[in-house]
Amino acid sequence: MADSQALLGARFGIDLPGTEVPDAVAPLIDRRVARRYTDQDVPDSLLDALLAAAQSAPAKSDLQQYSVVVMRDRPRIKQIADWIGTMDWIATAPVFLVWCGDMRRGQRLCALHDMPHANNNMDTFLNTAVDCTLAMGAFMAGAEAIGLGTCPISYVRSHIERVSPLLGLPSGVYPVAGLSVGWPQFRRPVSMRLPPSVVVHRERYDDSALETEVAAYDQRRNARDPVAAAGLKNNDVYPPRDGVGWSENVARQLSVPERFGFSTYLKTKGFDLA
Numbered sequence: 001m002a003d004s005q006a007l008l009g010a011r012f013g014i015d016l017p018g019t020e021v022p023d024a025v026a027p028l029i030d031r032r033v034a035r036r037y038t039d040q041d042v043p044d045s046l047l048d049a050l051l052a053a054a055q056s057a058p059a060k061s062d063l064q065q066y067s068v069v070v071m072r073d074r075p076r077i078k079q080i081a082d083w084i085g086t087m088d089w090i091a092t093a094p095v096f097l098v099w100c101g102d103m104r105r106g107q108r109l110c111a112l113h114d115m116p117h118a119n120n121n122m123d124t125f126l127n128t129a130v131d132c133t134l135a136m137g138a139f140m141a142g143a144e145a146i147g148l149g150t151c152p153i154s155y156v157r158s159h160i161e162r163v164s165p166l167l168g169l170p171s172g173v174y175p176v177a178g179l180s181v182g183w184p185q186f187r188r189p190v191s192m193r194l195p196p197s198v199v200v201h202r203e204r205y206d207d208s209a210l211e212t213e214v215a216a217y218d219q220r221r222n223a224r225d226p227v228a229a230a231g232l233k234n235n236d237v238y239p240p241r242d243g244v245g246w247s248e249n250v251a252r253q254l255s256v257p258e259r260f261g262f263s264t265y266l267k268t269k270g271f272d273l274a
């Protein structure tokens with residue numbers, strides 16, 4: 001049996017007496033992203049097995065409304081890293097995957113069978129994103145189980161007008177996230193999460209204790225891993241200062257619009273979002 005309290009203590013910074021972590025679940029609690037990879041390649045046979053695991057994830061109504069673009073060409077991966085500008089380590093990844101929501105395939109299947117596609121709406125957009133994310137999550141879990149490191153990259157959406165043509169994404173297909181994949185140069189520390197009492201609601205939603213719970217979480221997090229100056233969000237809007245906690249940093253990030261042109265982009269890609 002895994003050392004439950006050690007695993008949970010690393011993840012949450014608190015004791016969770018009574019929670020017992022089965023061995024098979026332990027790696028999921030011990031996981032972390034990996035940024036920066038060795039020169040060792042990822043063989044196609046292994047990559048294809050992980051992609052098969054990704055395709056084994058559940059999909060809404062079995063519609064399978066997502067696609068993934070596999071990038072192995074180093075200069076093309078570097079091109080994405082260069083566009084992003086602040087994540088040079090992406091260029092060390094031997095594999096870069098771009099996970100895409102895909103409404104196009106369903107539209108083509110309707111055309112193939114001489115039927116209209118009558119579901120170009122917000123629900124389909126959400127379903128494409130959910131299918132895609134579940135597949136990416138299954139890929140990540142499989143990759144990490146055999147020692148590979150991964151990191152999702154939402155920043156591909158910050159440069160969507162260049163990433164989309166680079167990958168030849170047609171109408172009805174949009175990137176949800178990139179995923180860098182490689183053998184990690186090092187293992188980062190586990191990132192402390194909000195306590196389950198904040199995230200897990202029993203029978204009814206209840207966030208009445210949010211302020212006190214988050215204040216304690218900020219303190220725990222800062223005691224172990226204070227927000228670094230480089231990690232402070234939107235320094236140009238809010239003066240940098242010492243002692244910023246996780247919750248204030250979240251507010252610093254969420255108070256400034258991010259990728260607010262995304263729905264406009266989706267509309268140019270044929271999504272009605274109605």
Ligand SMILES: Cc1cc2nc3c(=O)[nH]c(=O)nc-3n(C[C@H](O)[C@H](O)[C@H](O)COP(=O)(O)O)c2cc1C
Pocket residue numbers: 031032033035087151152153154155156177190191
């Ligand atoms: C949808 C999504 C997008 C992300 N985008 C980025 C990104 O663009 N760059 C990056 O360095 N990390 C990115 N991450 C990784 C998160 O920053 C990371 O998961 C978080 O800091 C917690 O660390 P942990 O996964 O090691 O627990 C992303 C994660 C997710 C789920």
